Amino acid sequence: LTPCPCSPSNGSSRTLSASEMYLFDTGGQYLDGTTDITRAVHWGEPTPLQKEAYTRVLMGNIDLSRLVFPSNTAGETVESFARRALWDVGLNYGHGTGHGIGNFLSVHEWPVGFQSNNVPLEAGMFTSIEPGYYRDGEFGIRIEDVALVVEAQTEEHFLTFEVVSLVPYDRNLIDLSLLSPEQIRYLNSYYERIRVHVGPELRRQRLEEAYEWLQESTEP
Numbered sequence: 001l002t003p004c005p006c007s008p009s010n011g012s013s014r015t016l017s018a019s020e021m022y023l024f025d026t027g028g029q030y031l032d033g034t035t036d037i038t039r040a041v042h043w044g045e046p047t048p049l050q051k052e053a054y055t056r057v058l059m060g061n062i063d064l065s066r067l068v069f070p071s072n073t074a075g076e077t078v079e080s081f082a083r084r085a086l087w088d089v090g091l092n093y094g095h096g097t098g099h100g101i102g103n104f105l106s107v108h109e110w111p112v113g114f115q116s117n118n119v120p121l122e123a124g125m126f127t128s129i130e131p132g133y134y135r136d137g138e139f140g141i142r143i144e145d146v147a148l149v150v151e152a153q154t155e156e157h158f159l160t161f162e163v164v165s166l167v168p169y170d171r172n173l174i175d176l177s178l179l180s181p182e183q184i185r186y187l188n189s190y191y192e193r194i195r196v197h198v199g200p201e202l203r204r205q206r207l208e209e210a211y212e213w214l215q216e217s218t219e220p
Contacts, residue, residue: 021046041172065186066182
């Protein structure tokens with residue numbers, strides 16, 4: 001048997017540095033659902049471009065996640081909301097904005113998603129929302145959350161998303177001056193949800209170091 005080309009080896013592995021960005025794409029199959037969550041972090045001092053690009057990717061993630069849209073809307077129709085903050089400064093990404101997520105099936109599950117061949121979005125569907133930005137040979141950014149399509153609190157029959165992955169974003173990479181008041185309110189509400197749902201579980205498992213990290217990472 002030959003090893004998988006994506007497996008680490010002594011010949012291809014290298015030590016991570018605090019002076020670079022690190023992107024980790026995580027996921028697993030659990031009894032109560034499937035996860036697919038991506039975060040990018042920087043443990044040192046990010047460059048101005050890295051910080052702006054990350055913030056604009058986050059803005060796109062927020063803008064699509066909080067969007068209210070008519071029922072029977074195809075994902076392709078709304079996916080540009082995830083790109084608009086990048087487009088404003090001439091940046092873009094070459095991958096899809098999101099895909100359906102199965103339960104003990106395929107993590108990338110058709111027919112839900114944001115491409116031209118996907119079906120209209122309906123309440124009860126799970127999809128990823130994952131804008132990004134990549135600069136060849138330098139760094140990569142992707143912020144991926146799992147979202148549930150839900151009924152919006154509107155008079156007419158409209159839909160919106162409820163993000164169900166509860167993982168903080170990297171504060172070190174966020175330029176608050178670029179965020180709108182609405183985006184900041186969304187972040188604060190999201191962080192409060194993380195504290196309410198994840199904090200007690202960390203305490204129950206006596207993971208005090210993780211709990212303290214969570215509190216610091218979800219400060220308003």
